Amino acid sequence: MEGVHAMAARPVTPLAAAREAAGYTQENLAVALGVERTTIGRWDRGIQSPQPWQRRGLxxxxxxxxxxxxxxxRRTVRRPAADTSTAQGSSVSSPVTNAAGRMVHRNQSVPEVDVIHAGIxxxxxxxxxxxxxxxGPxxxxxxxxxxxxxASDDRLQSRYGGLARRLPGLIAELARAGQLGDTAGRRDAAALLTLALRAADGVAFKAGxxxxxxxxxxxxxxxxxxxxxxxxxxxxxxxxTESFFATGDLDTAARALDVATDHVPDLDQISSSAAFGALHMRAAVVAGRAGKADVATDHLREARRAAVGVPEGIYLGTAFGPASLRIHELAVAVELRDPPGIERAASWNPPDELPAERRSHYFIDLARAQLDLxxxxxxxxCLQTARQAAPEHVRTHPQVRQSLSTLLRTHNAPSTGLLDLAAWARAR
Structure with missing residues (x-):
């Protein structure tokens, strides 16, 4: 009997303990909230968190x-044991000096922001x-x-600290590869170097x-x-387009994207259709930011046409497909301050299979929309959900800080959770 009890024992997470204290089994809580029992099980184990619209009921x-x-x-969420890079920092096994010049000793944690700044x-x-x-080799x-x-996967999953550590050596190695071999080999090395530089841009741009x-x-x-x-x-x-967003030069951004779409070849190929559709998604956001609703609608129509024959996936480092398109539809509706468009786009939930950075973008934009409404x-x-999806991305995102600053200003007595989130994101 003792052995049977030992086998049946399982760790109770904080969320599962609260559920049991409220008198719910997984089955009857699932019925009360209108979800599957397996969903409650994933919440209990910290594998998945409830979405914003589910949390009030829970x-x-x-x-x-x-x-x-x-x-x-926060106390229930489960992190993989082998992961040495967390939302808060990276474990180190020997003394290092962080970006502020402080010595960090064995088994302490170096904040990811310090890892990034030290790698620049x-x-x-x-x-x-x-x-x-x-x-070198x-x-x-x-x-x-x-x-x-x-490297592309790390960028899409917003693991910028790991990229900051590895990219300098990888870029140097690709530069050596570009000086070796025949013409075809040098072209291949240049293609890989282009994608390595793109990953580096993900680090540089997100870190400011x-x-x-x-x-x-x-x-x-x-x-x-x-x-x-x-x-x-x-x-x-x-x-x-990032450069033009930074300077506010939306007209030039639109022209550059139009020229690029005109030069995409062989639209009968999936990779070409993905590139074509991604450019139109980007152009739709530019038009939305410029207040050009008709132009944005035209670009989204072209992106939908491209997405018909393209499965959701990563194409040369860019996520494209039906789900990525829906995320951009919300972004456009938010830029245009279009409540019906926001409501249509927000009725959907991005699947877990999408890259973390993409999913966090959706909830960052949805937070802006909820603020406006x-x-x-x-x-x-929504900001809490975005943080859970891609903490490194969210912590450095200027729109997150703007949204948090607005929330702080409009609350006479901000909650502890809001204050903690604002402090974490360095919002004022």
Missing amino acids: AAALQISLDALDDLL PRLRRALDRLDLPDD TRSPDDLRSEIIR YLDLSARLIDMMRSTAQIAEDPLLLAVVAYVR GYHDDAYL
Whole structure:
């Protein structure tokens, strides 16, 4: 009997304990909330968190406040044991010096923001030496291609700290590869280097190094031209929009995207259709930000046409497909301050299979929309969901800070959860 009890024992998470204290089994709570029992099980184990629109009902069932529910969810969420990079920092096993010059000892945690800032000087040096790379080993093209896939995935999952550590060495290695082999080999190395530079831009832009981001985009244009790949040039045009957003030059952004779409070849190929559709998604957001609703609608129509034959996936480092399109539809509706469009787009939930950065964008935009509509509690919940999806991305996102600043100003007595979130994101 004792052995049977030991086998049946299981760890009770904070959320599961609160559910049981409220008198609910997984089955009857699922019935009360209108979800599957397996959904409650995933919430209990911290594998998945309830969406913003589900949390009011859950808090009411548990007879606790939304702030208390947020605390339960934070303490319940499960992180993979092998992951050495968390939302708060990276574990280190030997003394290091962080960006502020402080010594961090064994088994302490280096905040990811410190890891990123400490990696930027090394990244700049790697770019300075691109035509004169240091001597060193150079892996096979297949191995380098695998490293680029990993770097692209890290960017899409907003693991910027790991990228900041690895990219300087990878860029130097790709620069060496570009000086070896025949013409075809040099073109292949240039194509991989373009994608490595794109991953580096993800780090630089999100961390606020706009000068470095602009430099990386210019270098991407040069390496894409060496690669002689028109789809890579489309990728560069997509990323280049960041520079125009930063300066507010929306007319030039629109022209650059129009030129790029005109040069996408072979639209009967999936990869070409994905590039074409992604450019139109981006152009729709530009038009929405410029207040040009008709133009934005036209671009979304073209993107939908492209998405018909393209499964959701990653194409040359860009997520495209029906789900990515829906996320951009919300972004356009938010830019246009279009309540019906926001309601249509917000009736959908991005699947977990989408890249974390993409999913967090959806909830960041939805938070902006809820703020505009006066639903401040829902905006707060959306920001919490975005944080759970991609903490490194959310913490550095200027729109998150703007939304949090608005929430702080409009609450006479901000909740502990809101104050904690604002402090974490360094919002004022």
